[in-house]
Amino acid sequence: MTLDIEARPSSLPSAASASLPVRLRRLRRTPALRALVRETRIQPSMLVAPLFVQPGVQQRDPIGSMPGQARLSPDLAADEAARLAGLGVGGVILFGLPESKDPLGSEASADDGIVQDAFRRIRALELPLVTIADTCLCEYTDHGHCGPLAPDGSVDNDAALVRLAETAVTQARAGADIVAPSAMIDGQVGAIRAALDRAGFGQTPIMAYASKHASAFYGPFREAADSAPAFGDRRGYQMDPANGREALREMELDVAEGADVLLVKPALPGLDLIAAARQRFDLPIAAYQVSGEFAMIAAASERGWLDGRRAMTEAVTAMVRAGAGIVITYAAADLAAWLREER
Numbered sequence: 513m514t515l516d517i518e519a520r521p522s523s524l525p526s527a528a529s530a531s532l533p534v535r536l537r538r539l540r541r542t543p544a545l546r547a548l549v550r551e552t553r554i555q556p557s558m559l560v561a562p563l564f565v566q567p568g569v570q571q572r573d574p575i576g577s578m579p580g581q582a583r584l585s586p587d588l589a590a591d592e593a594a595r596l597a598g599l600g601v602g603g604v605i606l607f608g609l610p611e612s613k614d615p616l617g618s619e620a621s622a623d624d625g626i627v628q629d630a631f632r633r634i635r636a637l638e639l640p641l642v643t644i645a646d647t648c649l650c651e652y653t654d655h656g657h658c659g660p661l662a663p664d665g666s667v668d669n670d671a672a673l674v675r676l677a678e679t680a681v682t683q684a685r686a687g688a689d690i691v692a693p694s695a696m697i698d699g700q701v702g703a704i705r706a707a708l709d710r711a712g713f714g715q716t717p718i719m720a721y722a723s724k725h726a727s728a729f730y731g732p733f734r735e736a737a738d739s740a741p742a743f744g745d746r747r748g749y750q751m752d753p754a755n756g757r758e759a760l761r762e763m764e765l766d767v768a769e770g771a772d773v774l775l776v777k778p779a780l781p782g783l784d785l786i787a788a789a790r791q792r793f794d795l796p797i798a799a800y801q802v803s804g805e806f807a808m809i810a811a812a813s814e815r816g817w818l819d820g821r822r823a824m825t826e827a828v829t830a831m832v833r834a835g836a837g838i839v840i841t842y843a844a845a846d847l848a849a850w851l852r853e854e855r
Contacts, residue, residue: 569587650739667697723762778805
């Protein structure tokens with residue numbers, strides 16, 4: 513068999529050319545060169561740290577399945593927000609563990625609720641970071657589902673809309689800069705937008721959990737937030753992880769209802785959806801590196817199976833490369849500190 517040199521594309525240099533092979537390695541020789549030509553860059557200001565807020569004072573309870581993470585009383589949540597702001601982290605998103613639960617999740621919308629208390633404390637510090645409220649009911653209902661239940665045991669969609677709207681208003685009143693409905697209840701963005709506008713919070717943006725799959729990667733979060741369903745699961749309202757076109761339809765509906773930011777969750781299994789959202793919509797795109805994604809890397813790092821710093825940075829870089837301009841991650845503080853060291 514002979515090689516047909518004449519069939520080679522004319523754009524390639526000839527075999528005799530001194531430039532063959534093309535030496536892409538020239539720009540990889542030193543750390544400074546690699547940094548100079550890097551296509552995708554993470555900035556601390558694009559990172560959002562989740563905080564779990566529990567009752568009490570000076571209370572910090574480590575979360576076993578999420579190394580380095582803890583449930584914090586409102587005073588310590590404010591201290592942690594100040595630390596994160598000092599690192600340049602862009603925002604925090606708060607999840608609440610109430611003192612009591614009931615079928616309606618009443619504590620979620622209480623003006624003196626656990627998350628509302630934390631927002632007021634953080635706001636009083638006048639920190640240069642964005643405060644985001646996770647607007648859901650699963651942490652507050654005694655059955656662990658994301659809305660009141662219908663007689664047949666399913667979530668009552670329209671009753672849930674009322675409760676989510678009430679919750680969003682109290683969160684905005686307490687100082688949340690952004691509300692982020694995560695219940696995957698049909699019509700939730702529109703209902704919350706209308707309620708916020710009526711209550712005088714027309715300037716409060718909505719970050720829609722537009723593509724939230726019923727994922728196996730949420731396990732550690734459910735321990736952290738004490739939000740596992742008492743029966744059944746959430747596949748009746750969260751999305752099938754196999755459905756990509758449906759995810760884009762969810763996003764289109766949320767945009768039409770008034771969403772200001774679109775969130776994809778979980779992030780690494782949803783890289784294709786992040787990329788598709790970035791191409792299709794002109795809104796900011798956020799990605800949530802969920803508890804299971806974080807815990808896998810953290811646990812492997814503890815066992816010496818992975819370089820945790822490199823693996824975590826690589827995973828978040830992939831989310832940004834796919835098109836996310838905002839990344840919610842439990843590694844926000846670590847990433848910000850590592851980026852500072854590199855500078």
